[in-house]
Amino acid sequence: MEITEHIDALHLEGTRLAEAAARTERSAPVPTCPEWQLADLLRHVGHVHRWAGAIVSRGLRAPLDEAGARAAIGPVPPDAALLDWYREGHAALVDILTAAPADLECWSFLPAPAPLAFWARRQAHETAVHRHDADAAAGVPGPVVDTALALDGVDELVRGFMTGSRSILRSDRLRTLQLRATDGAGSWRLTITQEAPAVTTGETSAPADLTVTGPAHELYLLLWNRLSAERAGGIKAVGDQDLLGLWSDAAAVRW
Structure with a gap:
């Protein structure tokens, strides 16, 4: 943008x-x-x-x-x-x-x-x-966030905040999280270890421990911890569901 x-x-x-x-x-x-x-x-x-x-x-x-x-x-x-x-x-x-x-x-x-x-x-x-x-x-759902803004916000969170030195998104064993928007050109792969996560963008055929797909506006709210996967009608999470819990607990914004 x-x-x-x-x-x-x-x-x-x-x-x-x-x-x-x-x-x-x-x-x-x-x-x-x-x-x-x-x-x-x-x-x-x-x-x-x-x-x-x-x-x-x-x-x-x-x-x-x-x-x-x-x-x-x-x-x-x-x-x-x-x-x-x-x-x-x-x-x-x-x-x-x-x-x-x-x-x-x-x-x-x-x-x-x-x-x-x-x-x-x-x-x-x-x-x-x-x-x-x-x-x-x-108590009333507001307008859906524009797709371009939602994709950009996922990118800022994933490639900006989560890879920074103050990020606490860590795992004692290597785990991979694939994020993919279904309504725009947005795909991110996080490799989570005991160090700050590494992120690559673009499509890949490599399997991930957890793959999360959905419309950009739901991914945006899910990853900013404003919407649970259960309440997001378009979100599909396939694989290790514990990774969603890890994200919820550790993917806080720090700067």
């Missing part, structure tokens, strides 16, 4: 998140994030948008320390005003990314063609996944 496409996705998914929140009590539980209420979700995403916006707009070459992050986020309003506060931060981030130069130099934490490409992509998926959380709190 292009930078402009990621920014468009950030705008759309952030707007959908606000729409879901607008029809939901702030105290509503978030089933996909069991320790959160909707107010916690709005605070979290509002924090992240302001934090990312500060890094991009200032061209910071290092992550904000705790004091700098607090200053960038600013005062957080009472629950009754959280939705407007979230909307302001979301709109500001979209504007910052749109106005940023293509040759922007700033800190980022996953491989990317350029820092701006990283931040546009990361914030698009941060917002899309949490939009699903807001829909879950509202």
Whole structure:
């Protein structure tokens, strides 16, 4: 996906998140994030948008320390005003990314063609996944994530987060996990050992311990631990089902 496409996705998914929140009590539980209420979700995403916006707009070459992050986020309003506060931060981030130069130099934490490409992509998926959380709190399924965005989000998770030094996806014996989208050009093979997983892309005829196939939007939510294989109508998991449990337990995002 292009930078402009990621920014468009950030705008759309952030707007959908606000729409879901607008029809939901702030105290509503978030089933996909069991320790959160909707107010916690709005605070979290509002924090992240302001934090990312500060890094991009200032061209910071290092992550904000705790004091700098607090200053960038600013005062957080009472629950009754959280939705407007979230909307302001979301709109500001979209504007910052749109106005940023293509040759922007700033800190980022996953491989990317350029820092701006990283931040546009990361914030698009941060917002899309949490939009699903807001829909879950509202109790009404939201729109399906666009296929291209879903494939891109699986790729970011698998080839970015899971292969990083902070990933804890490990196995004491070699195990292979094949992921394949049924509605787009997306196929990833993970080799899981006691080291950070190795990932290859593209089709292969080699067997895997577990092969998971399904539409991109369901793979996206499954792998971001927002949807169980049992509840995903289009997901098929053939092979070692324990690998799904390993993924659920260990495939958390760390940076």
